[in-house]
Amino acid sequence: MRVEVRGLTKSFGAVRAVSDLGFTVEPGTVTGFLGPNGAGKTTTLRMLLGLVRPDAGTATFDGTPYTSLREPVRTVGAVLETAFHPARSGRNHLRVYCRAAGLPVERADAVLTQVGLTDAGRRRAGGYSLGMRQRLGLATALLGDPSVLVLDEPANGLDPEGIQWLRGFIRHLAHDQGRTVLVSSHLLSEVEQTVDRVVIVGAGRLVREASMEQLRSGAEGGGTVLVRSPEIARLAEVLRADGMPVSLDGDSLTAAGRTTAEIGARAFAAGVELHELRSRTSGLEEIYFQLTAGQEQYAAGATSPEASR
Incomplete structure (x- = not known):
């Protein structure tokens, strides 16, 4: 029903x-x-x-x-x-x-x-x-x-x-x-x-x-792909050239809006060695708070010691 x-x-x-x-x-x-x-x-x-x-x-x-x-x-x-x-x-x-x-x-x-x-x-x-x-x-x-x-x-x-x-x-x-x-x-x-x-x-x-x-x-913080490689800078250039938004952090990067298969294929074609390739998704709690931010009926104030003085 x-x-x-x-x-x-x-x-x-x-x-x-x-x-x-x-x-x-x-x-x-x-x-x-x-x-x-x-x-x-x-x-x-x-x-x-x-x-x-x-x-x-x-x-x-x-x-x-x-x-x-x-x-x-x-x-x-x-x-x-x-x-x-x-x-x-x-x-x-x-x-x-x-x-x-x-x-x-x-x-x-x-x-x-x-x-x-x-x-x-x-x-x-x-x-x-x-x-x-x-x-x-x-x-x-x-x-x-x-x-x-x-x-x-x-x-x-x-x-x-x-x-x-x-x-x-x-x-x-x-x-x-x-x-x-x-x-x-x-x-x-x-x-x-x-x-x-x-x-x-x-x-x-x-x-x-x-x-x-x-x-x-969805766009509210869902799918990203984590990649680790000893040639991470070169891989970032390859992905950016294909229009993929990426962010670097040491020997790893995260790419949004693409699958592991797509990124793996780009790395293989460029001859880039990969040490890790996996998808990451946000949990419901994270997505929920992003979607409902500012809509609480009773929002708590700051909890820092300074805020209570």
Whole structure:
């Protein structure tokens, strides 16, 4: 099921939270929804799920707004906030949701097994750790066996083992089961290992929508090639003569906008000996900060000792 956001706009009084925002989330993929605090991510997700009415634009699931879905719980599973009665067991919490949604109560035990809470299912949810609460929220979203999952900061509170489990679980849901998964997160290093595509927003507007491959190879700091050679100056002349921008550093150089195959071929034709030839790509964190620079809602001041005097 395809998720489409088109021209989505929302203001709260004089504050424009989201402005003409548009992006697509494809089935069979994990899409990361990224942006600084105050960028409009939560407002966008709430409009997507029919919790906030947009001033303009649409957010649809295969062309249908959430509020018009015939069986929303079987279509979209969402985790925006984890709410439960602390005295109720995790299992009973899920069974209450099953009854409210018209689902068989057996689904409660099935999803507890999916998220690894079978042994803790009969314990009071008020005694759950933050990571266990996150798993319980994910279990709630899975009750209707939905084709779309919308997850807001699902890794919060998980330990490293839990984060690794979540990464594999989310990718399994998308890649092996063909579900559409939209994940909002501030854990950029984890997002980089999990998602196929990213939607980056800032100040309520779309900053970039791309696959991870496109993002790394784009102009925002992506593809460069590192070369080391005892004849580096001569190689630099050869590459510059071919119109390649290069920068020298000792016995190495970096070239932008070219592949290792292209540079290797130029070096071979010129008879230049190479000691190292490899591509270098920027990580998601570096690219993200380049794209969102100056769009933070609360920017920290300088941290030097002089700045604090």
